[in-house]
Amino acid sequence: MTKRVVILGGGTGGTLTANRLRRRLGDDVEIAVVDRDDRHVYQPGLLFVPFGLAHPEDLVRSRGRQLHAGIGFHRSAVDHVDIETDRVVLDDGTVLGYDVLIIATGVELQPEETEGLTGPEWGRKVFTFYNLEGAAALEGALSHFDGGRVVVNVVDLPIKCPVAPLEFCFLADWYFQERGIRDRVQLTYVTPLDGAFTKPVAAKVLGGMLEEKGIELVTEFNTGSVEDGALVSYDERRVEFDLAVVVPLHGGAAYVGRSPGLGDELGFVPTDQVTLQSKVKPNIFVIGDASALPTSKAGSVTHFEGDTLTANVVRFLAGEPLDASFDGHANCFIESGFGQAMLIDFNYDTEPLPGHFPASVGLPLLKQSRLNHLGKLMFSWLYWHSLLPGRDIPGIGSHMPEAGKHGVAQGKE
Ligand SMILES: Cc1cc2nc3c(=O)[nH]c(=O)nc-3n(C[C@H](O)[C@H](O)[C@H](O)COP(=O)(O)OP(=O)(O)OC[C@H]3O[C@@H](n4cnc5c(N)ncnc54)[C@H](O)[C@@H]3O)c2cc1C
Incomplete structure (x- = not known):
């Protein structure tokens, strides 16, 4: 019987994972993505909207259209997951059975929690x-x-x-x-x-x-x-x-709390920090903001996790040992105004350090520059055309590069 992979969440992590798996496995597995709506928002663009530097309508595209042909898309909210019977129940009554479940439902904003x-x-x-x-x-x-x-x-x-x-x-x-x-x-x-x-x-x-x-x-x-x-x-x-x-x-998606055994008290899913397999059941994997990992909740982290996650879902389906390779790599442009930005690059062990990225010749780290600002602006194009479709971005690997950083050893202390 064809194996079934169900991906909850069609944002950054869910979309890139679905596309990478489809490319790797073709018709050997059935892939279904679930999201409550069809509006994929480029979230880094939200920063620019209040200042009139980006327009809301330019940040939104159809989720379904970001998924490669052959991937199923269910437009409904998740009601709960039954991790004992490997089934997801959607708000519209649909029940999806799975061999592998990937949690990619990000975070939920909880403004009502503050008096x-x-x-x-x-x-x-x-x-x-x-x-x-x-x-x-x-x-x-x-x-x-x-x-x-x-x-x-x-x-x-x-x-x-x-x-x-x-x-x-x-x-x-x-x-x-x-x-x-x-x-x-x-x-x-x-x-x-x-x-x-x-x-x-x-x-x-x-x-x-x-x-x-x-x-x-x-x-x-x-x-x-x-x-x-x-x-x-x-x-x-x-x-x-x-x-x-x-x-x-911020908390995890509300359905996590309605799914016995799935999440922690904040609604995030306990996850192995190097394999991205959940700690709650071997056939559940987690990508992006939904995990309880000790790394930044960021699109860049989600992107870098995609490599390890895809490889491990393929290995899991084949009954092979998992690849323990995710290093917590994060990479963030920091817009500083006046057409300048900084860049920071770090992982679980190495804090953001000065130098250059990705090697000794490259974008300046922890320093304001016009080049970094242009990098931040260009990222929107890369997001829609490389990152979401699951293509590799030249020069940007999932592991944190050490060449070009000053004092890596001291950052590891
Ligand atoms: C203002 C702002 C600026 C940012 N800037 C940057 C930046 O410069 N660089 C960077 O790397 N990151 C940035 N980020 C963070 C980045 O956007 C997120 O970390 C990234 O999108 C996480 O991906 P994800 O797949 O985990 O979650 P998301 O992309 O948020 O996707 C989660 C999906 O799950 C769906 N979902 C949730 N609950 C349910 C449910 N019950 N049923 C069905 N579907 C559900 C949601 O609809 C959503 O589509 C920024 C975020 C914000 C808000």
Whole structure:
């Protein structure tokens, strides 16, 4: 009987995995992708929408059309997974049996979990740019903003693309300068971390950039509620605002909680960090933001995981031992305004370090440059035309390159 692979989620990870598996296995397996809608959003583009640098309609394409011929597409939400009987039940009543299940349902934003966040000021003075509707609404609010306190807040980690809120701060500084009102805007970045970022070398560089740009940094702030134009922390500190841009709490997709034995308390799926096989059952694999792995939740990580994941699903179906090769590689452009961007590249063991990527001649790391900005802009084309179709991107491998980095050994300590 033909083996069946069911992929939950038709975003970055689900799409690239389906296309890679189809290319490797052809008609030898039946591949079905499930997603609740047919709108695939290029999420890195959301950062640019509030500043009028990208238009919402240009970021969206049909999910079904990103899948190669021969891959089935079910447009319905997942109700639950029964890991005992290897079956997925969809909201529309369809039941899909599987030999291998791939979880690629990303994260769910949970703004309602923070008291007062979605209260009367939501969509008027309090926004998020982490989804298309929020980013578009924020564009309207920013264009009418003519001075006051703008606060950018990360409620708690993990979040996807942890550098995106910092990029928002840098672009806001540029945007208000362009509009000639920067001297009337007080910009503040409020984070639960003890610095601008998690990794020490990058935190120092990014913290320095906030300072240079006159953006105040408030650390170790755990937002407990949002009330009357202020963020209030659990230890009762207040940060007043006229406009707040909030990255809400993230959790796994809600169906994970309805699927006994599948996820942890946050709804993420426990996963082996080098093989990407789930820890809950051998025939379940996980890619992207849905996993509980100790790596960044980012499209680049999802892309790099794709190599190991595809190889291991093929091996699993053939009864062969798995390849333990995923190193946690992450690679992020950090837009810094004025046509410049930085680049950071790291993995489980090596923090972001200065130097060049991918070798001693290449894009500058941890340094602002025009070349990195152009790389960030070009990435949208690569996303639709190389990454999602499952093609290899020349010069970008799934393993973190060490050549070109200064002090790799010290980063491993
Ligand atoms: C503002 C912003 C900027 C970003 N910038 C960058 C960047 O510059 N670089 C970078 O590498 N990454 C960036 N990212 C992160 C990147 O987009 C994600 O990490 C990546 O898309 C993760 O892929 P995924 O497949 O795990 O999840 P997704 O691509 O989010 O796909 C998950 C899919 O699962 C579906 N789904 C969820 N629940 C259900 C259900 N119950 N039933 C059916 N379907 C369901 C969803 O509809 C969705 O299509 C950014 C993200 C944001 C929000």
